[in-house]
Amino acid sequence: MRKLSTRRRHPLAGIVVMLVALGVVGGVYSAVAPEPAKAETVSTQDVEAGRDLFLIGCASCHGKNAGGIETKRGGNYGPSLIGVGAAAVDFQVGTGRMPMAQMAPQAPKKDPEYTAEETRQLAAYIATLGPGPAIPDEEYTNTSGKTAEQIREGGEFFRTNCTACHNSVGAGGALPGGKYAPALDGVSAKHIAEAMITGPQQMPVFSDDVITPEDKSNIIAYIEAVQEQPNYGGMAGGGLGPVVDGLFTWIIGIGGLVIAAVWIGAHGARVKKK
Incomplete structure (x- = not known):
């Protein structure tokens, strides 16, 4: 016991205990921490082709290095694409939202400007710039x-x-x-x-x-x-809910009855009498 007590009082004992504690904490964290996003493994040819496409069609807004371009007012023409992953590129380009035809609050869906192969190459290039979500399997x-x-x-x-x-x-x-x-x-x-x-x-x-x-x-x-699912009730009204369905009923149904009543009142037999 005297020998063990002497070792605990050694000048290096505190450092050893701290290193052991750090090792235990690091091991526990690595076991329970969520797995970070990873860049996809892609061919060099796809990456080079994707970079060429990016420089031609995307760099004017997102910058030559995909870091984004800021405006004088502090906004940006296009955000940074570093770390967005291949999935973001495949979605935005594959649905035709990018490139945008003009600046707007939101990029609308339209026919894609790039083929499926070109979209894959653009995604491959962006995936190499930083870890991000891969294209879903x-x-x-x-x-x-x-x-x-x-x-x-x-x-x-x-x-x-x-x-x-x-x-x-x-x-x-x-x-x-x-x-x-x-x-x-x-x-x-x-x-x-x-x-x-x-x-x-x-x-x-x-x-x-x-x-x-x-x-x-x-x-x-x-x-x-x-x-x-079929629309068993006929017109679904866009599936927007009972309030909208009621509005359709009021405008079309009640409105139609009012128009019919006015027409009958204006063209009835008593109106034609002098």
Whole structure:
């Protein structure tokens, strides 16, 4: 005991204890910390081709090194693309939102300016500039064989996290500042998954720590299931809810009755009598 007590009083004992404690803390953190985003492994040819395309079509707004270009007022022509990942490029370019035809509060969806191969090359180049979300694989996008329970769970996630902007059936809706949540009808599973993991424009990012890949797949399955449902009541009114349906009924139904009543009153038998 006397020998052990002497060693504890050694001048280096405190340093040794601190190093051991740091090692334990580092080991525990590395075991429980979420895995960081990684850049995709791509070919050199794709990266070089993507850089050439970037310099021609994107550098005027995003800068030659993709670091963004600031305006004199402190804004920017195009944000920095370092660390956005291949998924963001594939979504923005693949849906035609980039390049933008003109400055606007929000980039609208349109026909893509680049082919699928060129989009892949641009994404490959941007992925090398910094770690970011990769293009989603089948873990996110495969919705075949989903059970009714999984689709129901996807609907619960969608109504909790997405309905406020996209409507309960994905019909979209208006947002402040001239922005809007686009309709999800006809959007591919890959682009829906990319939107969730990259948060384009005003949309929040739903990382895999917030919504797991399986839950994202269930959400996509729910969106697809809703789009395939028939409108048993006839006109769906855009699926915008009972308030809008009631407004349609009031304007078209009651309005039609008022017009008919006015016409009958103006062309009735008593009106023609002198």
